[in-house]
Amino acid sequence: MTEAYIYDAVRTPRGKGRKDGSLHEVSSLSLSTTVLNALKERNNLEGHAVEDVIWGNVTQVKENGGCLARTAVLASDLDERIPGLAINRFCASGMEAVNIAANQVKGGAGKAYIAGGVEAMSRVPMGSDGAAMAVDPSIAMDMYFVPQGISADIIATEYGFTRDQADQLAVESQRRAAAAWEDNRFNKSIVAVKDVNGLTILDEDEYMRPGTDMQSLGGLKPAFKEQGEVMPGFDKLALMKYPHLEKINHIHHAGNSSGIVDGSAGVLVGNKEFGEEYGLKPRAVIRQTAKIGLDPTIMLTGPVPATQKILQDSGMAISDIDLFEVNEAFASVVLRFQQAFGVDPELINVNGGSIAMGHPLGATGAIIIGTLLDELERQDKEVGLATLCIASGMGAATIIERV
């Protein structure tokens, strides 16, 4: 069978997703072309080198609308014969782009793909594309729709995670991210964002708060308590769906939830012949991909069933995996993953995660695949698994293996 290999993976640094964030002045298009051009240049992708650019983005309106993937190809240095496909699987969009690309390659539909995604959360805010899931009563009521923060707190309540556990995980994420930057561990994949004149706008993650400790987090108020208990009372919906619970324990706040940031990432996926043709050395094979749906109210436990599925489909055991990237959408998501599989926390998110560095929705899935690969190489380990929870109750996962 044809194998799909990762030849390269790059990402922009993540800018604070606010008006005073460094990347607020940079369009989604420009963030995208930064990544596309870097991949072209680093891998000499002249001419009709890849079959397609599959590009994830979660808010496909305004500057993200009108098939940003194709627009980005045309705005980049890539050949115009390369089309572009815009996709949306919420927080796993970047991963899904890579997974689709891998499976296209495995199935013989072209030799290579660029896959990744972008989110300029400071410019096109979350939710600005609307969502029937939240607002159309015919689905919102039947599904007991609650905002994600409530879902994260439902996980904490259902599986018994405390505020302290969540805060400890956050402190550790900050510590690891700071250490990773200190140790230049992201150097292989970071591409600075530059202006039209070649002047650097941002060349490192700016959301991090090194030195965060339990005390500094302890002062933060639960972020979703009011949504849950007062207006308009989403906790009640959670209890309707989970009637065995007495009340929802609100443990999440800005410090133990993922950060709102701007950023983009891309992965170059191709078959063996592609590497030979372009003189590239494959870094890893994409062993298996998986996606799954689950109860949309608790919503964010997807990494567990997605991992169970990917292990089953690949005939592997959890012990076969050397390192994990579990997107830190909320602390309870990672805590639940650890609890379900009994994995050593030292093996999960070795260089920190979205709590410390931020979660640019459409890009994160591609970012963590790249981070996982870099770390496998650094530690000289073989097999890695990346997984994300996804809005509306989904999960996705990818297993890569160094070659």
Add this chain to the structure above:
Amino acid sequence: MTDFTMNVGDNGVAIITWDVADKSMNVLRQESFGELEALIDEVLGNESIKGAVITSGKDTFAGGMDLNTLGTIRENAGDEPAKALFDFTMMGHTFLRKIERAGMDPKTNKGAKPIAAALPGTALGIGLELPLATHRIFAADNPKAKIGLPEIMVGIFPGMGGTTRFVRKMGFMAASQYLLQGKMVDPKKAKAAGIIDEVVADPVAAATEWVLCASDADLVKPWDAKGYKMPGGDPYHPQGFMTYVGASAMVNANTWGVYPAAKALLSACYEGALVPFDTALKIEARWFTNVLMNPSSSAMIQSLFINKEALEKGANRPDVPDQTVRKVGVLGAGMMGAGIALVSAQAGMDVVLIDTNQEAADRGKAYTEAHLDKGMKRGKVTAEKKEAMLGRITATTDLNTLSDVDLIIEAVFEDVGVKAEMTKKVEAIIPEDAIFASNTSTLPITGLAEASVRKDQFIGIHFFSPVEKMALVEIIKGQDTGPRAVAKALDYVRQIRKTPIVVNDERFFYANRCIIPYINEGVMMAGEGVGLPLLDHAAQLLGFPVGPIQLVDETSMDLGAKIAKATMAAMGDAYPKSIADDVTFWMVDEGRLGRKAKAGFFDYDEKGKRLGYWEGFNQKFTKLEDQPELIEVQHRLIFSQVLEAVRALEAGVLEDIREGDVGAILGWGFMPWSGGPFSWLDIVGAPWAAERCDELTAKFGDRFTCPPLLREMAEKGQSFYGRFGPQAEKAA
């Protein structure tokens, strides 16, 4: 039949008067649509007519749709009831739209004839939806008039354009209190809210004047004008988005998701807000039809509207001359007696409130005073009214003051001996034709009547607590109770504006007979190790106002123990001992008596506010590792009550299933969406219910044994309303 008549004045204004001959308030019937449409066609077609004013020949405008109409359409539609209801609704929309456009040129919005509505008083439901389609609404300055769209209260929603027009007039946020809660307001408030346009002394004159002066621009509705923007934004406008997200969540949370009408209404609002007006009407009609086709809505209309009204109007009153109560003697000024005194005085009766010492009697009267003070604070009670009402209550210890009462309601300590003594003493004083009623909730009436020398004048009138809030009164006939006593009790209940059911005398009568097994089943499951939150939530998710565990804390554990002991004594060896008894007696021993002890299944703070479930309970009764499915818990809770209702019917305690249904909803909040236990059984069907009984019996015991009547009906494929309903009686 002529419901609408038209008179064209010399000024060229047609006055259309709505006056349904055989009704005190106008209701719209299916046939009268055509009648009104013919008149509107005449107005629009006749060149000498300048415009029209639609008004009423009564002091109110209209009470709404004749709710029987919808049932009739559904029943007469054969295989396609949905199509018949949709077509009927669309016909209504088309007709109302004809009034609204009134011959207007679709391109220029010019050339229409002005049509105004003049409301002398109350305008509800279709009685407001019709005026909403006119160009201007004038209402008389009548503070007693109610204006609104209360359809949601009977399980449907405004389906003749009221939903679509309200949302477009004032925005979804402002409209929701009227549409979702059925809020009704007086004309001045209706004007302030933008529902109507003018409040005047003489609405017909003002409307006529306006019709004569109206310009083309005055006749164009905002939603028909160019550049219309929905107030508050549509669902994908940032502001509107938050409103609609919040509305779904709030309605779901507040209703526990059990009312199909609320869901359908929200969908009609949401989907309608995304399309032009005429398309929105079509969507409204589709959801309206959907609700009408939902068995829950017909069950709710049947129980909460048609049958409730029939019972209030004396459907089961014996043919005895008027028994209106003039003066009532209330024995015992405790919580129940004080409440009974309050509602009686409120209804204009003179009240003698008796207790053994003056202080207690005064405390009972003070209850009414406190209630009135609350009303005054809210501006609902005047100083004069307060004085008059308090003046009607005499608080005393002197039994001789009862010499001219025509009704006694006894609410003394629940003890046969105490009650017998009071009965004897009081009967010696009261007039010979006075009726003696006991407000006992647990003691058989026939037994209490033993103490009476006039057993045919002895009856049970069982109130629910708190008396002034609870709408149901259970009237109990003892073995020897005569028809005049029943008529007296019914006339009294009519006076205090509550809903009566009349039942025969057996242990716990009807309501408590059904509530006790419900509580018991909950306590039993708690003892088995089912999680306490699951038990309460399971009930609330069925539409019960409180779950069984919370209910125990409210009614108190020692009451439960008392009932259990009394039942054990009465039944002897036949008493089905269960883990519920272990839980009850253990809780009493632990002093966990409920809210009154600030300790029960819940912990409470100093002020008696519920904090959370008491952790100590599951230390004694260990929580099951594998919790049961929600649906199983729910079926145990439902069947424990419903089977008891069927047994009450079998035993003749209930003589009319309408009373069983209405009584269950009003008495203990039995799943209102279902229409009551018998309506629920008709919805799920006797065969399914009988089968489920067998499964529950096999798993949980004989208390779920299918009653023979239900088994027979399952075998014959019968429904309760088919066999026992008022229609069935007529047919027989």
